[in-house]
Amino acid sequence: MFYKKLLTSLMLTSILSLALTPLLALAEEQPQSTEATEISREFSDSSILAESLPELILPSESDVSETASQSEENAAESYEELPSSESTEQAESHSLDSEEDEEDTYLSPIITEDNQSSLGSSLKTGMRSFSRADTRLAWDQSKLPRTDFIDVSSHQGNISVAEYNNLKKYGVSGVVVKLTESTSYRNPYAKNQIDNAKAAGLKVSAYHYSWFTTKKSAEAEAKYFAAYAKELNLGPDTVMVNDIEEPKILDKVKTADSVAFANALIKTHKFNQVIHYSSLSWFSSGNGPLDIPQLGGAASTWIAQYLYQPSKDNLLHQTASAWQWSSQMLFPGEKRVLDVNIDYNGRFSKKVTLTPQGPYIPFNKYVNISNANDSVYSNFNWKERYKSSTIHKKTYLAKGKYDHINGNVYYSIYDSKDNWMGYINSQSTTITDAHGSYIPLNRYVSITRDNNPLWSNFNWKQKGSSKGIYNKTLLAKGEYRHYNGSTYYSLYDSKNVWLGYIHNGATKLTTANGLLSAHSQYVTVKSPNYKTWADFSGTQQGTTTNMNNKTYLVKGANHTFKGPVYYSLYDAKGKWFGLLNKNATKPAAPQGPYQSFNKSVTITNKNYALWSNFNWKRKPNSNGLYNKKFIAKGLYKHTNGSTYYSLYDSKDVWRGYINSASTKLN
Incomplete structure (x- = not known):
């Protein structure tokens, strides 16, 4: 075997020598390069x-x-x-x-x-x-x-x-x-x-x-x-x-x-x-x-x-x-x-005193804290500053980094006010932009401010304002926790139309039924075929059968994600009648809408009062009408619980509004 290898080696040497001779001769004839460029043709x-x-x-x-x-x-x-x-x-x-x-x-x-x-x-x-x-x-x-x-x-x-x-x-x-x-x-x-x-x-x-x-x-x-x-x-x-x-x-x-x-x-x-x-x-x-x-x-x-x-x-x-x-x-x-x-960093020489963490390396990139189960350190003796759960999902500026001998890279992170937050393992972060990483949320929010901008992007190009969506319930599919310390929601309506980014301070987390927002309005029930609800879990309060044509005070409204608005109804005595779909009502004054009546009535109460309006101004020259007959052409079912007739005499002269309790039907 030795001789076989020796013979093969000699043959290869001879062939290589013959092959290289013209190449080397040609190389010696080439002019020397003088261009000042890299020699890195590797x-x-x-x-x-x-x-x-x-x-x-x-x-x-x-x-x-x-x-x-x-x-x-x-x-x-x-x-x-x-x-x-x-x-x-x-x-x-x-x-x-x-x-x-x-x-x-x-x-x-x-x-x-x-x-x-x-x-x-x-x-x-x-x-x-x-x-x-x-x-x-x-x-x-x-x-x-x-x-x-x-x-x-x-x-x-x-x-x-x-x-x-x-x-x-x-x-x-x-x-x-x-x-x-x-x-x-x-x-x-x-x-x-x-x-x-x-x-x-x-x-x-x-x-x-x-x-x-x-x-x-x-x-x-x-x-x-x-x-x-x-x-x-x-x-x-x-x-x-x-x-x-x-x-x-x-x-x-x-x-x-x-x-x-x-x-x-x-x-x-x-x-x-x-x-x-x-x-x-x-x-x-x-x-x-x-x-x-x-x-x-x-x-x-x-x-x-x-x-x-x-x-x-x-x-x-x-x-x-x-x-x-x-x-x-x-x-x-x-x-x-x-x-x-x-x-460059002292690992191979004694130019720099090498510490276990290595030298400080400028970095200046934004990072999002993606791991809630790590520690943030005060020093490289591993003194814990706090748990990363404290700053989980927030965005910081990593001004510098250290390539530690343990194989990990540690970022030195700062908040938007230039407060140093500590050292954190790079594996517990995600490199991102100043607005932070997209975080899936899928929560319903009610818009609580009517003057907040909606942004198209994080270069702060305005898309609209919250005025048109005030009190509405929308879906925040995701959020961004910006380096500036604020959180921004990415908003969608019930038709999956993107509305823009909004500061979370202009919203409040809720359910698909929305928040009960303050709302003061008189409405009259216009249908006897609706249900009233005690809550949004399906508990029925009653029906509108006995509420039809009556007027109530709306003290609150729920704007649901899917569209319907539910009013929270009260009578004049503060009794709550439940949540009712807005579509079963119509706007009204406290006295409710005028309803045609056209019946003969007699005033039976010696202490009756005739009113000029429902601000309770008395009608002048209304004495001496006790036990007389009038025509009640119309009536009003007031939120105070009373019914008021609109009275006319035999000459068709309007005499005022009277509480039905001071009369009897003829």
């Missing part, structure tokens, strides 16, 4: 080779024996040899017949020192060719972005304390060391690189070059990574990096697998911080497969993007945790060309 196809990349300055033989053909740009992958030719073909393509099979049997590539990859290798492979002068950067604090930390692998070999101390002179205060790749490779120089970095006072983080394409393989690689980290005495607060950039797995990359990798490190292996590294084109912000929000937000990413002319005045990806802005930094006194990075 190729994901590993078949595209770097065109005449400058030779790297490698460690001395005493540190590590590596040749240019073994550099990270030209590393070739090999896979675990399987028992049959069919299995070998599967391993070389790193794929299985089905996702289900892959979950059951994870075939990890066999990684050795000869074919291992380092952080950013896929991006470096895809870079366009430059001369040594254009590619390598000399440290210049006045022009270039900060060099907060570097990242190293076995390609850098052993690094002494003195070398680290030299780098510190130029702003380097952290180092990210490659520990593992797949489930078969460990960086043999990691212990030296870590121990000497610690001795020099640098902050140490670690990265793993990932090959996983399933949840199971992600968890397996996380376990392998964590085991070596613990063996090297890296504590739980160490930043652990998922270096997800291998071109061969691009078409299988799923955000969920990187989340599983991070969760395994945090929940199973008890490391508190995980960052995801890749080039811009792999993240969703660059239209790649890795969804930044699912990974935990921009602060959970470390983005590689190289510029032709990097500048401290053009800092990219400032919402990310860090930006790798060059792979070609040559520091004074150094032989190695190093990757350099700017640390």
Whole structure:
């Protein structure tokens, strides 16, 4: 088997040499690009080779024996040899017949020192060719972005304390060391690189070059990574990096697998911080497969993007945790060309004193409190300020946020009067606009004010006013709890016509039967065929049989959602006669309507009174009419309970109104 592999390797080397010779010759003839644009043409196809990349300055033989053909740009992958030719073909393509099979049997590539990859290798492979002068950067604090930390692998070999101390002179205060790749490779120089970095006072983080394409393989690689980290005495607060950039797995990359990798490190292996590294084109912000929000937000990413002319005045990806802005930094006194990075929030370097909650990040977005079962905190020692139920469904301004090492994001929220409300887990909120989130309500409301505006939108374009719907009962299908502290109902009538948004202060919650609103009016019952009601639950009070043509005082009215209005009827003595449909009545004066009578009556009460009107003004010259006959042409059934005749004498002269009780029919 050894000779078979050796023969295959020699044949591939010969073919590759023949194929590359004209390409390399052609590359040398190309003119050098001088345009000042981004170098971030990040190729994901590993078949595209770097065109005449400058030779790297490698460690001395005493540190590590590596040749240019073994550099990270030209590393070739090999896979675990399987028992049959069919299995070998599967391993070389790193794929299985089905996702289900892959979950059951994870075939990890066999990684050795000869074919291992380092952080950013896929991006470096895809870079366009430059001369040594254009590619390598000399440290210049006045022009270039900060060099907060570097990242190293076995390609850098052993690094002494003195070398680290030299780098510190130029702003380097952290180092990210490659520990593992797949489930078969460990960086043999990691212990030296870590121990000497610690001795020099640098902050140490670690990265793993990932090959996983399933949840199971992600968890397996996380376990392998964590085991070596613990063996090297890296504590739980160490930043652990998922270096997800291998071109061969691009078409299988799923955000969920990187989340599983991070969760395994945090929940199973008890490391508190995980960052995801890749080039811009792999993240969703660059239209790649890795969804930044699912990974935990921009602060959970470390983005590689190289510029032709990097500048401290053009800092990219400032919402990310860090930006790798060059792979070609040559520091004074150094032989190695190093990757350099700017640390935006202090996770990788000692530029910022890192607290568990991380640095304050400006946010300035409105949020609606969607979870009533959480806590709002006064500080990150988890002192509870109050329960989120106190502010449930209300809208606040999240001025800032914190990406805590526990994996959660916490918002610092304020009300409309700029009062600080506390810290709340972002998962208990919903990002919204100033008017807040739509909250289903489906409650009936009565309109209690006749001068309130109805709004078309929350830019305060007026749709109408409450004058036309005053005292009516409407359906509030939903509500908005605005940042300004007010609640607005979305109103609909019984025909499902939207009427607009109204301030809830102009309404009162009720049932479909509406509220009993104040109403003072005299009405006369005009039909004997209606029922009167004691309430809206179906309890009958009586009928209008004995109320017909009588006049009552309306003291209240219910405007129901479906349309009918019910009057609450009283007589002059304050006796309640129940609720009656308005349609069974007609407006009247207190005396009620005139009713034709035309009967002869005799005044039988010596103390009779004749009235000129129903304001009770006495009729003059009405004495001496006792025991005389008159014609009662009409009558009135007054709300005071009495009936009054309209009297005429034999000459058809009107003599006034008299209480029927002072007369008798002839």
